[in-house]
Amino acid sequence: MEMRATVQAWSQVVGSRVRRLLLVLLVITLFLASQILTHHYRPVSEVEEVNQSGELTSQQQQQQQQGRLRDEVDQAAPTHLTPATDVTDTDQRRTITNDESRREMLDRLSQLQTKELQKVISFLDSTSDPAAVHPTRIHHALQVLKVSLLEEVTGRKYTDIMEAAHYAQPLSSHPRPKMLQVVIATTWRSGSTFLEELLESHSAVYNHYEPLLQFGLRQIRGGEDSLEAQRIIHDLLSCRYSEHKQYLTTAQKIKEMISRNTRLWSTCSTKEWGDALCFNDVFLKEACQLFPWATMKIVRLRLKFLRPLLEDENLNVRIVFLVRDPRGVMNSRTDTVKWCTAPDCSDPKALCTDMEDDLEAALQLQKDFPGKLYILRYEDMSLNPVNKTRELLDYTGLDFDAKMEEFLDSHTTKNLDKPWSTSRESKTRVTYWVSKLSSIKLKAVQGACDHVMKRFGYLPISSNKNITVDSILGPLMLT
Structure with missing residues (x-):
C-alpha cells in the first residue's frame, strides 16, 4: 500500500510534460556541477607536473615556492603553538598578500607625508624668510x-x-x-x-x-x-x-x-x-x-x-x-x-x-x-x-x-x-610752543640759535605773553 501511494505521488509530480522537462534540466545541471567540482580539485597528474623538456611547469614552481614559504613560516613560528593553530595555504597566501599591500600602502603614505611636510615647511619659510618667497x-x-x-x-x-x-x-x-x-x-x-x-x-x-x-x-x-x-x-x-x-x-x-x-x-x-x-x-x-x-x-x-x-x-x-x-x-x-x-x-x-x-x-x-x-x-x-x-x-x-x-x-x-x-x-x-617752553629753555635756545634764527626769519621774544604769529615770524633773510 505504501509503495502504491508513493508511486501515485511521484506520478502526480512528473505527470505533466512541463514538470518532466524541468526535472530533466535539474538533473543535467547537477551533473555538470559535479564535473566542474571534480575537475577543479583533482590532483595534478604526473604528465601535468613535468613538461616535455623535463622542466617544472609554472604551476609546479609556484607550489614549490609556496612550500618553501610554508617551511619558513613554520620555522619562524613560536614552538609552543600546537598543530591546531597552523593555517592553510590559502590563509597564508592571503596573509602574505595583505602584508605586501599594507607595506606598499605605508610606503606611499610615508612619501605623501614627506611631500606634504616639505610643502608646509616651504610655505612657512615663504611667510617668514624674504629669500624663500617663490x-x-x-x-x-x-x-x-x-x-x-x-x-x-x-x-x-x-x-x-x-x-x-x-x-x-x-x-x-x-x-x-x-x-x-x-x-x-x-x-x-x-x-x-x-x-x-x-x-x-x-x-x-x-x-x-x-x-x-x-x-x-x-x-x-x-x-x-x-x-x-x-x-x-x-x-x-x-x-x-x-x-x-x-x-x-x-x-x-x-x-x-x-x-x-x-x-x-x-x-x-x-x-x-x-x-x-x-x-x-x-x-x-x-x-x-x-x-x-x-x-x-x-x-x-x-x-x-x-x-x-x-x-x-x-x-x-x-x-x-x-x-x-x-x-x-x-x-x-x-x-x-x-x-x-x-x-x-x-x-x-x-x-x-x-x-x-x-x-x-x-x-x-x-x-x-x-x-x-x-x-x-x-x-x-x-x-x-x-x-x-x-x-x-x-x-x-x-x-x-x-x-x-x-x-x-x-x-x-x-x-x-x-x-x-x-x-x-x-x-x-x-x-x-610759546606756552609750553619754559623761560629757561627759551633763553637757552635763543642764546644758541640767535644768528641762524635771524637768517630764517624767526624773531626772538622776551616773554610768552600776548604772542602772535607776527611776534615770532618774519621774512626770510637767507643771504
Missing part, C-alpha cells in the same frame, strides 16, 4: 601693484603719469620717462612726517621712509658713516636693494620703513602670507621701478652730503630743505616725545649748528644746481597749507592730486595731540 608670488604681486597703480592714475592731468605707469619696468620692455625723486632733508621733529605723508598721499608716489634708521639716534656729519649713508640713499633711489642686507634686516625689525609706503605694503603684506615679500630685495627693486615718482625723508644726514644725488642726472632728484623754528623743534623734542635724550637730539646748540651748516650747503646747491633745491619753512606750510602745497608741487613737477587735497582737509583742521600724529590744526601749531 618667484611666482613676486610676479603676481607686481602685476597686482601695476594694475592698482594704473587704476589710480587713470585720467590724471599729466599724460606722462599714465605713460610712465603703463610702460613701467620690469613688466614692459618699452622705454619709460625718468622717475622723479623728491628728497626731504631736515632733522627730527621739524614737521617732516607731515610733509612726507602729504607727498606720499599722491597716487603715483613710491615712498622711502627713514632709510638711515640703522644708524640710530645720531647725526651723521662725516667719516665712514657718511660714505655708507650716501651709498644707501643713492642705491635705494636707484631701486637697488640687493647689496643692503642690513637695511632690509633693520626694516624687518622697524616695519614702518616699508609699511609707510602704503600702496606697496597693501600689496606685499597679507593675512595669509605674512609680510616676508615686503622685504624681498627682488620684489622691492621691481616694485620701485613701477612708479613714476619717489619720495625719501632724511633726518640723520646733513644736507651737504646730498650733493652727489644732484650730480647724478640719472636720478632726477629734487631736494626740499625743510626747516622749523628751533624753539618749536626743541619743545617738540622735550615735551612731546621721551626718546630724545642723546646730545645730538637734546642739545639746542647742536641743532642750530646743523641748521647753520645746512643753510650754507643749501645756498651753494641752489647756485650750482638751479631749480633743484627748494627751501620750505614749516610755519609757512602751516599758515597756508593749500597754496604752499601747490607751490611745492609746481617745483617738484607733481600735479595736485585729489587725494592730496583730501589729506590736507583731514590733517590741517583738527588736533590729535599725540607724538606721531600729523593731524593738527595747522595755524595753531606755529605758536604752540
